[in-house]
Amino acid sequence: MAGFDKVVTSYNEAMAGLEDGMTVIAGGFGLCGIPEGLIAQIKHQGTRGLTVVSNNCGVDGFGLGVLLEDKQISKMVASYVGENALFEQQLLNGELEVELTPQGTLAEKMRAGGAGIPAFYTATGVGTPVADGKETRNINGRDYLLEPSITGDFAIVKAWKADRYGNCIYRHTAMNFNPMAATAGKITVLEVEEIVEPGELEPSQIHTPGIYIDRVIKGEFEKRIEKVTTKQENQ
Amino acid sequence: MAGFDKVVTSYNEAMAGLEDGMTVIAGGFGLCGIPEGLIAQIKHQGTRGLTVVSNNCGVDGFGLGVLLEDKQISKMVASYVGENALFEQQLLNGELEVELTPQGTLAEKMRAGGAGIPAFYTATGVGTPVADGKETRNINGRDYLLEPSITGDFAIVKAWKADRYGNCIYRHTAMNFNPMAATAGKITVLEVEEIVEPGELEPSQIHTPGIYIDRVIKGEFEKRIEKVTTKQENQ
Amino acid sequence: MALSREQIAKRVAMELQDGYYVNLGIGIPTLVANYIPDGIEVILQSENGLLGMGPYPSADQVDADMINAGKETVTAATGAAIFSSAESFAMIRGGHVDLTVLGAFEVDQNGNIASWMIPKKLVKGMGGAMDLVAGAKNIICTMTHANKHGESKLLTECSLPLTGVGCINKVITDLALLEIKDGAFHLLERAPGVSVDEIIAKTQGKLIVSEDVPEMTFS
Amino acid sequence: MALSREQIAKRVAMELQDGYYVNLGIGIPTLVANYIPDGIEVILQSENGLLGMGPYPSADQVDADMINAGKETVTAATGAAIFSSAESFAMIRGGHVDLTVLGAFEVDQNGNIASWMIPKKLVKGMGGAMDLVAGAKNIICTMTHANKHGESKLLTECSLPLTGVGCINKVITDLALLEIKDGAFHLLERAPGVSVDEIIAKTQGKLIVSEDVPEMTFS
Numbered sequence: 001m002a003g004f005d006k007v008v009t010s011y012n013e014a015m016a017g018l019e020d021g022m023t024v025i026a027g028g029f030g031l032c033g034i035p036e037g038l039i040a041q042i043k044h045q046g047t048r049g050l051t052v053v054s055n056n057c058g059v060d061g062f063g064l065g066v067l068l069e070d071k072q073i074s075k076m077v078a079s080y081v082g083e084n085a086l087f088e089q090q091l092l093n094g095e096l097e098v099e100l101t102p103q104g105t106l107a108e109k110m111r112a113g114g115a116g117i118p119a120f121y122t123a124t125g126v127g128t129p130v131a132d133g134k135e136t137r138n139i140n141g142r143d144y145l146l147e148p149s150i151t152g153d154f155a156i157v158k159a160w161k162a163d164r165y166g167n168c169i170y171r172h173t174a175m176n177f178n179p180m181a182a183t184a185g186k187i188t189v190l191e192v193e194e195i196v197e198p199g200e201l202e203p204s205q206i207h208t209p210g211i212y213i214d215r216v217i218k219g220e221f222e223k224r225i226e227k228v229t230t231k232q233e234n235q
Numbered sequence: 236m237a238g239f240d241k242v243v244t245s246y247n248e249a250m251a252g253l254e255d256g257m258t259v260i261a262g263g264f265g266l267c268g269i270p271e272g273l274i275a276q277i278k279h280q281g282t283r284g285l286t287v288v289s290n291n292c293g294v295d296g297f298g299l300g301v302l303l304e305d306k307q308i309s310k311m312v313a314s315y316v317g318e319n320a321l322f323e324q325q326l327l328n329g330e331l332e333v334e335l336t337p338q339g340t341l342a343e344k345m346r347a348g349g350a351g352i353p354a355f356y357t358a359t360g361v362g363t364p365v366a367d368g369k370e371t372r373n374i375n376g377r378d379y380l381l382e383p384s385i386t387g388d389f390a391i392v393k394a395w396k397a398d399r400y401g402n403c404i405y406r407h408t409a410m411n412f413n414p415m416a417a418t419a420g421k422i423t424v425l426e427v428e429e430i431v432e433p434g435e436l437e438p439s440q441i442h443t444p445g446i447y448i449d450r451v452i453k454g455e456f457e458k459r460i461e462k463v464t465t466k467q468e469n470q
Numbered sequence: 471m472a473l474s475r476e477q478i479a480k481r482v483a484m485e486l487q488d489g490y491y492v493n494l495g496i497g498i499p500t501l502v503a504n505y506i507p508d509g510i511e512v513i514l515q516s517e518n519g520l521l522g523m524g525p526y527p528s529a530d531q532v533d534a535d536m537i538n539a540g541k542e543t544v545t546a547a548t549g550a551a552i553f554s555s556a557e558s559f560a561m562i563r564g565g566h567v568d569l570t571v572l573g574a575f576e577v578d579q580n581g582n583i584a585s586w587m588i589p590k591k592l593v594k595g596m597g598g599a600m601d602l603v604a605g606a607k608n609i610i611c612t613m614t615h616a617n618k619h620g621e622s623k624l625l626t627e628c629s630l631p632l633t634g635v636g637c638i639n640k641v642i643t644d645l646a647l648l649e650i651k652d653g654a655f656h657l658l659e660r661a662p663g664v665s666v667d668e669i670i671a672k673t674q675g676k677l678i679v680s681e682d683v684p685e686m687t688f689s
Numbered sequence: 690m691a692l693s694r695e696q697i698a699k700r701v702a703m704e705l706q707d708g709y710y711v712n713l714g715i716g717i718p719t720l721v722a723n724y725i726p727d728g729i730e731v732i733l734q735s736e737n738g739l740l741g742m743g744p745y746p747s748a749d750q751v752d753a754d755m756i757n758a759g760k761e762t763v764t765a766a767t768g769a770a771i772f773s774s775a776e777s778f779a780m781i782r783g784g785h786v787d788l789t790v791l792g793a794f795e796v797d798q799n800g801n802i803a804s805w806m807i808p809k810k811l812v813k814g815m816g817g818a819m820d821l822v823a824g825a826k827n828i829i830c831t832m833t834h835a836n837k838h839g840e841s842k843l844l845t846e847c848s849l850p851l852t853g854v855g856c857i858n859k860v861i862t863d864l865a866l867l868e869i870k871d872g873a874f875h876l877l878e879r880a881p882g883v884s885v886d887e888i889i890a891k892t893q894g895k896l897i898v899s900e901d902v903p904e905m906t907f908s
Binding site for chain 2 (some may be wrong): 112113117118123139169170171172205233
């Protein structure tokens with residue numbers, strides 16, 4: 001069964017092969033559903049000059065934000081990069097390049113990358129700064145932008161439960177960008193809360209089939225919350 | 236709750252509004268996961284001049300094949316149309332037009348149609364008769380075809396269980412083309428084996444969210460099998 | 471008198487129809503959920519992957535894995551569905567959401583909207599706003615009619631970089647409800663106690679005013 | 690002697706490697722599943738939406754909702770995943786399947802394949818074959834070396850409409866195992882008892898033959 005036992009037991013193994021200048025696609029939305037241990041490992045390894053593709057860049061001191069501390073990210077592709085003073089500072093200093101991409105376009109670019117679709121048309125961004133330098137084409141009377149897909153050298157993904165084949169499920173809205181990120185890495189590393197036996201996950205309820213996954217590691221998660229909002233406070 | 240009670244109790248209501256010359260997208264793969272009662276209703280209504288988009292066209296006397304009996308289909312978009320003598324005959328007579336589409340391209344065209352993507356590039360079919368009349372474009376050193384998306388006036392879909400919101404799950408490989416078909420109809424009608432109470436389906440295990448579904452009807456299914464293969468016969 | 475944020479939200483809520491799937495943006499639009507009229511049911515879509523957003527949780531229900539697009543902790547309503555960001559924007563881009571409510575810096579008489587970028591200020595990103603305005607069938611923009619210097623935000627032509635082109639149908643401000651069509655703002659309702667003259671004075675874009683502009687009612 | 694269908698399948702199976710995700714086409718390729726070498730594990734993908742195809746069911750396990758791409762009733766192996774056709778072809782098109790085995794009418798020295806359409810005969814459709822050949826990293830084509838009239842099916846240039854361009858790496862016929870590269874068939878192995886001369890005679894395309902061509906072994 002060696003061929004399909006994708007479980008690794010150390011973070012060094014999990015991120016082996018990550019080199020300076022590579023592109024890393026990361027799942028997560030804000031701090032929700034992020035591969036905390038894999039991010040910490042990238043910080044630990046000290047890999048530099050990374051292009052990171054993720055909806056957000058974490059916050060100061062948590063999530064992808066920690067990779068800013070030692071200036072490991074040279075380019076960020078994201079839809080929203082607020083809540084991060086260090087990001088702001090490095091951007092203004094010219095130490096960090098940012099490519100802002102509409103959220104739905106970003107999700108679809110990752111999916112397309114994983115699905116072997118090199119480019120697709122979308123109405124999102126027509127007539128806006130997002131259209132600069134892109135082909136605009138009229139199809140059936142409406143204008144659309146041509147958007148190229150995204151793939152990464154690595155994808156880092158957080159799921160709830162996985163088996164050793166890499167089949168996995170996500171928990172609640174911690175799914176977000178993770179399923180697309182999982183498909184778009186040359187090497188996809190999955191960090192999970194729990195490793196289960198093959199067969200425990202119902203086949204038609206698996207969110208990401210193991211074929212996309214190269215390595216699986218069990219992590220411990222802090223699961224920090226950006227905005228705790230409760231009934232008492234708000235209603 | 237009227238606004239979200241999508242359950243109808245008669246097949247007349249289920250297919251109300253279907254008119255001659257419309258495009259109908261149908262889920263299913265061969266005879267597996269087909270909306271049997273909705274197909275029977277189209278036959279019963281006698282609607283003609285239909286363009287039907289589905290991976291296959293059933294077999295003689297079952298599945299979409301029954302719509303051939305009274306020549307209700309004028310054009311079929313499919314990837315494989317074997318196992319159907321009547322189909323063959325009408326095609327040779329010029330009574331039926333067929334647009335053969337690679338299976339993966341067909342699935343993606345339906346998904347794109349539902350997802351507001353008017354066209355995408357794929358390597359499938361480059362250099363083959365499928366490329367005739369289509370734009371071929373080199374992207375990053377490889378040739379790709381531009382494929383337009385597909386939408387239908389109606390989509391007819393078969394699921395296992397649904398709630399009155401139209402949230403549904405499919406059973407085993409009866410999923411096949413149904414999830415994409417569900418997204419691509421102006422009116423999408425879902426025929427299911429069982430209607431369950433809202434909340435019975437775990438939110439993150441729903442295959443097709445109800446937003447895509449307009450009407451839900453409980454059906455009775457024969458579930459004919461094309462090729463019964465068993466261990467005894469084959470091993 | 472100019473409407474409060476809550477009153478704007480309340481007026482927006484009256485635009486909801488039974489059976490609508492609705493996406494509510496951050497800020498005033500979020501408040502709309504508190505004023506859904508009796509007797510109708512709407513389902514709230516949150517673009518991070520939740521259809522059927524419920525109320526905020528009680529303190530002991532708070533779950534880091536259950537948030538909305540504003541990154542607030544929320545609950546899932548009965549009958550909710552949860553899915554990926556790609557699926558979520560397939561819904562949005564594909565026109566399956568019936569109504570989107572969002573804020574803006576500026577709108578113009580051609581339905582253009584600017585809501586994400588002020589040059590020389592730090593750009594935080596457009597999030598899902600460009601996808602929402604490109605995909606929604608029906609968009610209501612909520613905003614103050616003028617900025618704090620009294621300058622109109624309803625313009626002949628947006629001055630800021632756009633979020634979307636020709637996509638806004640309706641604007642509900644602290645002063646008025648306006649429809650955008652045929653290259654003009656059409657004044658349909660005014661806030662209680664606000665004069666037509668004040669609205670004319672604070673609208674830079676082309677404004678069509680009928681003879682009798684009713685005051686808003688809230689029920 | 691020319692290989693039987695089972696022997697072709699057996700030789701193909703020796704190309705499998707531990708940890709491969711494999712898509713097996715209809716016909717001879719399907720038989721490959723019966724000869725997976727001991728000590729290795731492969732996972733079979735069926736393009737109707739099944740990763741981890743198991744053996745045929747016993748009579749009482751037969752389930753109309755559990756079929757493969759050949760529309761045969763099958764089972765799901767432990768650790769299987771089931772998904773939509775769009776997801777299935779995302780895997781295929783995206784190059785995530787390690788090996789595809791399929792039949793053909795013709796292949797040529799440039800790796801082109803014709804497998805779905807014979808002009809003047811009724812066209813039944815390409816099914817998933819075009820997607821499979823465009824997406825797979827690694828494709829083995831199984832076929833008889835010549836047709837029943839003795840005419841070669843390994844050609845300079847395919848005469849039938851193509852399924853895919855420049856995509857076939859390896860051909861395993863009833864007579865030989867050949868690699869396609871640099872615009873030629875390279876004869877790597879011959880079937881036991883089949884002479885190099887017979888293979889040369891039955892190969893119309895450019896054929897590179899090394900000094901010593903070993904006979905196939907099956908273990």
